[in-house]
Amino acid sequence: MAKKAKKGYVILEDGREIKPHRMSTGQYIIQHKWLYLLWLPGFIYFILFRYVPMGGLVIAFKDYSPFKGIWASDWVGFAQFQKFFSMHDFGTLLYNTLGISLLSLFLYFPAPIILSLFLNEVTHSGYKRVVQTLVYIPHFVSWVIVASLTYQLFNVTDGIINLIYQMITGHSFDILQNANTFWGLIIGQDIWRESGYGTIVFLAALSGVDQELYEAAKVDGAGRWRLMWHITLPAIRGTIVMMLILRVGGLLNTGYEQIFLMRNDLNISRAEVFDTYIYTKGIKSGQYSFSAAAGMFKSVVGMIMVLISDRVAKMCGESGLY
């Protein structure tokens, strides 16, 4: 039991170490040609649609002109990056992006965890299932529909929530065209749409908890809070850390869809983030190299942050992502 086999060796029951016959790679490929043929289309896909665009990032170091093409365009070194970092809007973009992400980290991130803890307390399985089924629904609905619903509920002319607000306070409140409420609006939509679905991973982790742990603790006189604190929370701690790593890695990814749908001329000062800016500058106004540089900055920082938080999680004894 204690003996460990050397690389490539196998230990038999009587303790002998033998090296099993290993066929050559050529033989293996011929024997399993179907496996390689099944794998091939996906491989070609990854090259053409994931790696070639990565190579396309060279335009961030060039002055790309669609007429000259990627290779013939002139090299400009880091000029695009310099332009990006020194421009006046950079501070605003960073402020809005981090503002939305951090607010979401503090307000949205705990929501599915709390909801899972609540669901975990429900002993009536039918009730639990109904609630789960209902709260998962918004996740499957598009951002366009979420935005449409928001508009139909909150707009100042005939939005129902605005009408109720008007009845109570006597004046209307435009949450949709107001720079100060934009971040709250985005986080609110996030919480409404994703909290329910976000519980799945936590509930999956909880389903692995041995129920006898709870019984034993109850016999020892533990109350509801102690059960939650000493059994339930430790059971999902690894999952929480994993989700947090992903979240931190995505701090600069606010996403385009949602923000793009909710922004308008009146709230743009709080609604312009890296993602929307890259779209506007790149696709709309054709400054390809400049916006590619902006995008590259974002991806590189994102990757570094994922790797750092993964390392930190491992140092703290969690299993991390990779």
Next chain:
Amino acid sequence: MAKKQMVKNGVRVKKSVGDRIVDVIIYVVLGLIALSTVAPFLYVIAGSFATEKELTEKAFFIIPTTWSLNAYKYAINTANILRGLKNSIILTTLGTLMCMLFSLTFAYPLSKSHFRGRNWMMNMVIVTMLFGGGMIPSYIVYSAYGLLDTYWALILPGLINPFNMIIIKKFFQGLPTELDEASYMDGANDLQIFTKVALPLSKPVIASISLFYGVGFWNDYFGSMIYLSSAEKYPIQIQLRSLILLSSSFSDAVMDYYDLNGAPPDKAVKMACTVIATVPILCVYPFVQKYFTKGVMVGAVKG
């Protein structure tokens, strides 16, 4: 499960009054949360069947007093909506089939522990989860491929979603290896084992991942906005966006027509279009729901 054990072990502790109050609070709060997730849908569905008159007079109702299909008639007669629906159905069906084909075939070899090269092949996938070209280089490369203004620009870039692929791979890994051995004995090759043994056993993961891909295609609007330029190719989400979010004075355009027929159908039509774009999702949802929690769970447990 929990209950049974409690009785069996004879340690069923009677709940205190305080515990019961907490229970009630939890049930009520969860009920309210569930209600708040569906209330906007109920409001819009009710409104879409109501007359414009009722919508302007009453603030909130769940069942309209007079039912009317006018909003739907108008929505369907607005050619864009019907065409958008048709486009979305084409895009979603074609896209989901292609994605499943590529993801299943790619995941299967990687699920075999003896598959030579699987380490670097997996690393190649994981790199793309960490880093990517981003929107602009992708746009330039895909236009060089000649994909602009075609549905291929929406389908091909996402053929294999690494997360979905890993879920499928984990599922395949969970199938008993004895099946492989037995089939090899019977003289089957890897392709035959894949199509005749592995795929029929993989219905849960196929159902849930198809749902993920399908919902993605149905809900996509940003891709269409970037890559599609001809209006006749626009899917339903783009139509819905321009109807509700871009033209809040939508009724101006149809005022002339509806002046003859009474109040403009502005609000009810918007609601009807929202319902039309949502219903397909809500229709498949119950069928796949039992599968997708399973599928997601397999993926959530890493290993």
